[in-house]
Amino acid sequence: MAVVFRTCKSLSKNAIFTRGISSSLRLHSQKPPTPPEPLVNVDVDDKSGVAVVTLNRPPVNSLNTPLLSELKNIIKGLEDNKSRGMILTSSSETVFSAGLDLMEMYNAPKDKLSAFWTTLQSTWLALYRSSFPTVAAINGHAPAGGCLLSLSCEYRVMVGPKFSIGLNETQLGIVAPPWFVICMRDVLGHRQTEMALTSGRMFSAPEALKLGLIDAMVTNKAEAITEAQKFIAQFAKIPPLARKLTKESVRQEGIKYMEDNMIDDLQMFMDLVTQEKIQKGIGLYLASLKKK
Numbered sequence: 001m002a003v004v005f006r007t008c009k010s011l012s013k014n015a016i017f018t019r020g021i022s023s024s025l026r027l028h029s030q031k032p033p034t035p036p037e038p039l040v041n042v043d044v045d046d047k048s049g050v051a052v053v054t055l056n057r058p059p060v061n062s063l064n065t066p067l068l069s070e071l072k073n074i075i076k077g078l079e080d081n082k083s084r085g086m087i088l089t090s091s092s093e094t095v096f097s098a099g100l101d102l103m104e105m106y107n108a109p110k111d112k113l114s115a116f117w118t119t120l121q122s123t124w125l126a127l128y129r130s131s132f133p134t135v136a137a138i139n140g141h142a143p144a145g146g147c148l149l150s151l152s153c154e155y156r157v158m159v160g161p162k163f164s165i166g167l168n169e170t171q172l173g174i175v176a177p178p179w180f181v182i183c184m185r186d187v188l189g190h191r192q193t194e195m196a197l198t199s200g201r202m203f204s205a206p207e208a209l210k211l212g213l214i215d216a217m218v219t220n221k222a223e224a225i226t227e228a229q230k231f232i233a234q235f236a237k238i239p240p241l242a243r244k245l246t247k248e249s250v251r252q253e254g255i256k257y258m259e260d261n262m263i264d265d266l267q268m269f270m271d272l273v274t275q276e277k278i279q280k281g282i283g284l285y286l287a288s289l290k291k292k
């Protein structure tokens with residue numbers, strides 16, 4: 001495996017300016033700080049050209065603006081490099097992603113909320129319409145936004161039986177936006193989507209397999225990656241342009257929805273998330289998670 005690019009912007013400055021008592025600018029030298037761990041890692045296999053993209057925001061890979069932004073940049077980088085495929089997974093042993101970072105939506109100023117949502121929209125669109133084959137290797141729980149990322153890939157392999165997956169928004173008193181619905185309907189069809197979404201049900205991996213929410217169940221992450229590689233390998237002899245255009249055609253409803261409704265969708269989010277009762281609900285939910 002060769003690392004092609006890392007998205008961590010290391011803090012390369014080893015000097016800082018501070019304003020002293022006399023208000024003059026002084027230069028202090030200091031040791032270069034240890035660069036922070038990247039929020040998303042990418043490793044491309046030299047032989048197959050397939051990228052393993054690993055969410056790396058402990059403890060639960062909740063999706064905040066910087067992580068989403070890094071993920072989007074990686075997808076764009078893979079597009080530019082005519083990637084042969086992407087496997088999305090997690091560095092955690094128990095959580096694929098806990099979904100949207102509730103802290104980003106709680107008591108946040110409007111400009112931050114807006115940046116958060118638009119980053120989510122564009123990252124989702126980049127993943128959903130990506131030209132290369134995509135597989136989610138779901139090696140842990142995948143509620144809400146974690147499930148959305150998985151549904152946006154073309155194939156889902158999940159480690160079971162103990163992890164769960166689903167769009168649980170209604171259980172939290174919030175509403176999954178139309179593009180979340182489209183994503184689930186793409187995979188489950190109308191009736192099962194209605195049943196799953198109105199109840200906000202989380203499915204165990206065996207239940208998800210039976211329903212078709214995931215395509216395969218395995219017992220560990222290494223097996224998940226191997227299965228994902230096998231899925232991607234089937235496209236080796238398919239002309240990439242024909243594949244890309246076909247995927248776009250099949251996914252046209254979701255792509256068009258987002259392209260045509262980005263501003264309305266943002267407005268819908270802002271109207272909802274800034275309501276007092278929604279804020280109270282998010283606060284209570286966060287407190288219940290922390291109390292566990």
Ligand SMILES: CCCCCC/C=C\CC(=O)SCCNC(=O)CCNC(=O)[C@H](O)C(C)(C)COP(=O)(O)OP(=O)(O)OC[C@H]1O[C@@H](n2cnc3c(N)ncnc32)[C@H](O)[C@@H]1OP(=O)(O)O
Pocket residue numbers: 059060062094095097098099100101102103105141143144145146168169172174175176177269272273278286289290291292
């Ligand atoms: C309002 C407008 C409309 C919006 C429409 C879209 C809406 C939503 C999409 C979403 O994605 S909302 C997020 C929904 N996510 C969840 O419901 C999952 C919540 N988390 C869990 O169920 C569990 O954490 C877990 C994923 C099963 C993992 O359990 P584990 O026992 O391993 O870890 P915890 O102890 O519960 O958590 C550790 C630590 O992380 C914090 N945390 C968990 N999830 C989130 C989150 N989504 N956002 C922010 N923070 C989260 C949790 O509070 C713990 O914090 P500390 O106690 O360590 O401070």
